[in-house]
Amino acid sequence: xxxxxxxxxxxxxxxxxxxxxxxxxxxxxxxxxxxxxxxxxxxxxxxxxxxxxxxxxxxxxxxxxxxxxxxxxxxxxxxxxxxxxxxxxxxxxxxxxxxxxxxxxxxx
Numbered sequence: 001x002x003x004x005x006x007x008x009x010x011x012x013x014x015x016x017x018x019x020x021x022x023x024x025x026x027x028x029x030x031x032x033x034x035x036x037x038x039x040x041x042x043x044x045x046x047x048x049x050x051x052x053x054x055x056x057x058x059x060x061x062x063x064x065x066x067x068x069x070x071x072x073x074x075x076x077x078x079x080x081x082x083x084x085x086x087x088x089x090x091x092x093x094x095x096x097x098x099x100x101x102x103x104x105x106x107x108x
Contacts, residue, residue, distance in 0.1 A: 035063035
């Protein structure tokens with residue numbers, strides 16, 4: 001079994017993650033918590049949510065990055081000032097990690 005993403009592992013996988021100040025650590029922690037909830041909701045029910053399958057930490061980091069990018073977009077965002085919250089599904093890449101695509105053999 002794997003582990004969930006930490007600030008260090010998220011920053012290794014996502015070089016542009018918020019970093020440099022304690023406020024950035026708090027923001028990244030919040031993004032990772034939101035992403036963890038999204039991954040847990042999308043994936044199959046786990047016997048122990050604190051011990052996710054291998055690769056789910058990376059899916060969590062991808063989802064955190066997606067949430068961050070959605071909040072930083074200019075234009076049609078919903079929210080106040082410079083922050084916005086959008087409810088978006090997991091990206092296709094994160095979905096494929098959490099629920100791998102399985103080919104089904106068939107005969108025509």
